[in-house]
Amino acid sequence: MNDLKTALKESAKAVEGELERLLELEKAPEKRLIEAMRHAVLGGGKRIRPFLVMQSAKLFGVAEQSRLRAGAALELVHCYSLVHDDLPAMDDDDLRRGRPTVHKAFDEATAILAGDALLTLAFEVIVHPATHSNPMVRAELTQMLAKAAGAHGMVGGQMIDLAAAEAATGGKPLDIGGITRLQRLKTGALIDFGCAAGAALGRAPEHARGALKGYTHDLGLAFQIADDLLDVAGDEAKAGKKLFKDADAGKATFVSVLGEDRARDQANRLADQAVEHLSIFGKEADLLRQLARFVVERES
Template sequence: MTDMLTLKDAMAAAADKVETELDRLLAVHEAPEQQLIAAMRHGSLNGGKRFRPFLLLESAKLFSVSPSSALRAAAAIELVHCYSLIHDDLPAMDDDDLRRGLPTVHKQFDDATAILAGDALLTLAFEVLSHPDTHANARIRCDLVHALARASGGHGMVGGQMIDLRAQDQELDIHAITRLQRLKTGRLIEFSCRAGAILGNAQEKASEALRGYAQDLGLCFQIADDLLDVEGREAETGKAVGKDAGAGKATFVSIMGVERARDQARMLADQAVDHLAIFDEKADFLREVARFVVDRRS
């Protein structure tokens, strides 16, 4: 492991870098739209694991991508993730009051401001990716924009959210739940892992290895999330727990039970690690993070 840095230290360092970049991108200026910027900052700058940016930064290291390019792409994926959380918390969606231990954006401001803040974060992400500072090669910038658009849209995260909303009124089996989560959670994780390969103009074999890793990691991440909703504490997670069961929603845990779900998460983590066999020790943190996901408490 590089310089004996622990995974916890590496994730914290990456989170700090992303926080600084987001703060720069969301600089406050005296303007009539100042409340919008304040809401965007409230929804983006209040900590969090910065899990997706970490995956992107680590995948970029596999191909010796410029740290500044990788950081801008990492900030872009976090902007999309934060937009999705702001909209997910709205009364029309999950109706949550807390996010990362703080009032959600619609509680701190109002529903309309929260909608606009999410919209603005989403569009800012594509502004960041399409800027020459992200990469000098216009084709690579276009590939990044295209990949993130597909991961975020109707056949990606947003499509998964639509299925999730309908899940409260339907009986979903394990195959339907798996598809839901591959879209809602998995596609952004997949983009985060493959973006490093895009930035590094990597060969198809390397890109496919990261795709396989990300697909298993994404499902593992969601199963761990479902377990936290059953077993977690609000003080640790920073958000309400027990909501899925209260809403009668089918999850991996409700279908498989706690122990089978945990075993499945561990199996997926092992499979994810196996996909990284073609990479050297530069992928060690990616290997470690697959196991970290299973045991996380927030």
């Protein structure tokens, strides 16, 4: 696990550097927009999604610059979704990673625009020639990212989440199938993209893509169950955000439906399964294996 922690730290630092380069401050009148984008993106985060891109791409010998840029693009999409999710009309959160959310540090209109600009930047980054010399690969990656982020991926999941919150208020919380479907879209789609992007960058063979898909499928659910567990049992200071939110909202989660013990068992089982999917790879996939354990054992 120490290997992983070192690797995560190094990778997060490299991603931070790349994001910093992509969001250079200028003196233009739209400077405030760039500042809001930087607030949303820089300064922390485990950068697990870019780590997935970078580690999976490494399995196929992809060059550092390609891995970094694709990872940064994915992180930009993740960060934009947080900015919009935190808005008063959505989750209405004041705190994120221990700092004020964008609409608190700036204002609502700026937060909406900063989110929009981050999403747009993600596409600009991923499709740029610097990400891969082959335009076919860039086009494929872009299409995959749009699918993962759109109405039948992440945003679709956010929409189901809104509907679920309303249904919960009306005494009709989701069942385990509904929660699983919601989370597969809301958080799973981008996590799947992580390894799929690495494989696409490396023009990996079908069986390797399939193995990585199985891995992220299980990893994504394990990650979400762990998140739900942290929401009821975590330390607010470590989490850097408000906890007990789902419970307060009466929303169904893996924990509210399964109970803490069964949820923890399920997360562990999924982490084991995720590791099994990687059996076609050798030692070079060890960090991805350790990551599966890490996501269910983390404290924030």
